[in-house]
Amino acid sequence: MDASIWDLLSSLQKxxxxxxxxNALLTAYALDAEYDVSCSKSRAGSMWSVLRRICxxxxxxxxxxxxxxxxxxFWTKQMESFGRNHHEPWRLYTTECVMQLCKIPxxxxxxxxxxxxxxxxxxxxVDELRTAKNFRLPAYASDGIHTTNGNRLTQIGFILREDLAxxxxxDGEVDPYLQKILDAVAKAC
Numbered sequence: 001m002d003a004s005i006w007d008l009l010s011s012l013q014k015x016x017x018x019x020x021x022x023n024a025l026l027t028a029y030a031l032d033a034e035y036d037v038s039c040s041k042s043r044a045g046s047m048w049s050v051l052r053r054i055c056x057x058x059x060x061x062x063x064x065x066x067x068x069x070x071x072x073x074f075w076t077k078q079m080e081s082f083g084r085n086h087h088e089p090w091r092l093y094t095t096e097c098v099m100q101l102c103k104i105p106x107x108x109x110x111x112x113x114x115x116x117x118x119x120x121x122x123x124x125x126v127d128e129l130r131t132a133k134n135f136r137l138p139a140y141a142s143d144g145i146h147t148t149n150g151n152r153l154t155q156i157g158f159i160l161r162e163d164l165a166x167x168x169x170x171d172g173e174v175d176p177y178l179q180k181i182l183d184a185v186a187k188a189c
Contacts, residue, residue: 003030005031005043005046008027008030008031008043008047009031009046009047011023011027012024012027012028012031012047012050012051012098013050013053013054013057013058014162014165015027015102016054016058016098016101016102017054017058017106017165017166017167018166018167019102019103019106019167019168020102020167021098021099021102021103024098024101024102025095025098025099028047028094028095029091029094031043031044031047032044032090032091032094044075044094047094048072048075051068051097051098051101052065052069054068054101055068055101056110057108057110057111058101058107058108058111058166059101059104059105059106060104060105060106060107060109060170060173061104061105064100064101064104067100068100068101071093071094071096071097071100072093072097074092074093075093075094075097078090078092078093103168104168105168105169105170105171106167106168106169106170107166107169107170107173107175108159108162108163108166108175108178109173109175109177109178111159112159112163112175112177112178112180112181113177115159115177115181116177116180116181116184121155122181122184122185122188123188124155125154125155125156125159125181125185126185126188126189128154128155129154129185129189130189156181159178159181163175163178
């Protein structure tokens with residue numbers, strides 16, 4: 001796969017956010033430890049960092065962090081046999097974690113709260129809206145905000161697009177912070 005590590009990590013998070021299990025599994029497989037342990041542990045370490053961040057940023061489950069941490073600990077233990085075990089047992093824990101995160105109800109409430117609390121981030125959204133001419137939506141894995149590839153989305157475009165993409169969406173989730181962001185932007189414009 002000739003995608004950069006940043007594109008793979010972005011694709012992993014956005015596939016999980018959308019509940020697209022197969023795409024998430026393919027991406028995790030590309031990131032997980034393979035062949036060269038020194039390079040692979042670095043890529044897989046970045047993957048596990050993103051999986052933990054997904055628990056806070058996208059998942060609406062108190063158990064998500066615990067389960068992700070549990071899978072990571074088992075993954076770490078299995079990596080001790082890297083190169084000696086052709087069955088690649090560490091992949092069991094990566095796969096289980098990704099499958100669980102895809103099925104957990106999602107909410108962008110935490111991320112929206114951080115944005116709503118930041119006058120600097122609101123001002124950046126307002127500045128983008130004032131100066132933007134053409135809005136072209138790229139493929140979700142390459143948004144130009146978190147990756148080096150892709151057409152750069154506006155921050156508000158990214159916030160709204162990612163909120164709409166949640167799957168499965170948390171039932172009855174009330175996200176007052178998204179409304180705070182929209183109210184602050186509307187007031188400033």
